[in-house]
Amino acid sequence: MSKIARRKFLQLSAVAAAGCFVQPGREARASDLPQLAEDDPMAKAMKYTHDASTVDAASRNNPAADQTCANCALVQGADGDAWRPCQIFPGKAVNANGWCSVWAPKA
Numbered sequence: 001m002s003k004i005a006r007r008k009f010l011q012l013s014a015v016a017a018a019g020c021f022v023q024p025g026r027e028a029r030a031s032d033l034p035q036l037a038e039d040d041p042m043a044k045a046m047k048y049t050h051d052a053s054t055v056d057a058a059s060r061n062n063p064a065a066d067q068t069c070a071n072c073a074l075v076q077g078a079d080g081d082a083w084r085p086c087q088i089f090p091g092k093a094v095n096a097n098g099w100c101s102v103w104a105p106k107a
Contacts, residue, residue, distance in 0.1 A: 035083055036092040043100070046088060052099035061101060070096040073104040 036043055038050060049055060052068045060067060069075045069086065075094065077084035083093035088102050 033093040036089050036094050046100040046102055048100040050095040050098045052097055055099050067099055067103045069094045069098040071106055073106045
C-alpha cells in the first residue's frame with residue numbers, strides 16, 4: 001500500500017466516522033432558524049419588513065394587490081407557519097406577513 005493510498009484511506013475513514021455522529025434523517029425546520037431582523041444588513045438592502053402593510057404599494061417593483069412573504073415564490077416551508085425559510089436570506093426565517101423588494105409571485 002503506497003503512502004498516498006494510505007493517506008486517502010485515513011481521510012475517508014475520518015469523514016465516515018464523522019458521519020456516524022450526525023443525526024441522519026433530521027430536516028431543518030423554520031423553528032430551528034433564527035428570525036431575520038429588520039436591521040440585518042441584507043434585510044436593509046432588500047428593504048425587508050416584518051409587516052407588508054407598512055410598505056407603500058407605489059414603491060413596489062411588482063405591482064400586486066397582496067404581496068407578503070407567505071405568497072412569494074422564494075419562501076419555503078409549510079403554509080400557515082408564521083416564520084418560514086427564504087431563499088434570499090439563507091439560514092434565517094422571515095415573517096409570513098413580511099415583504100422585501102425581491103418578492104415574486106408564486107406560479
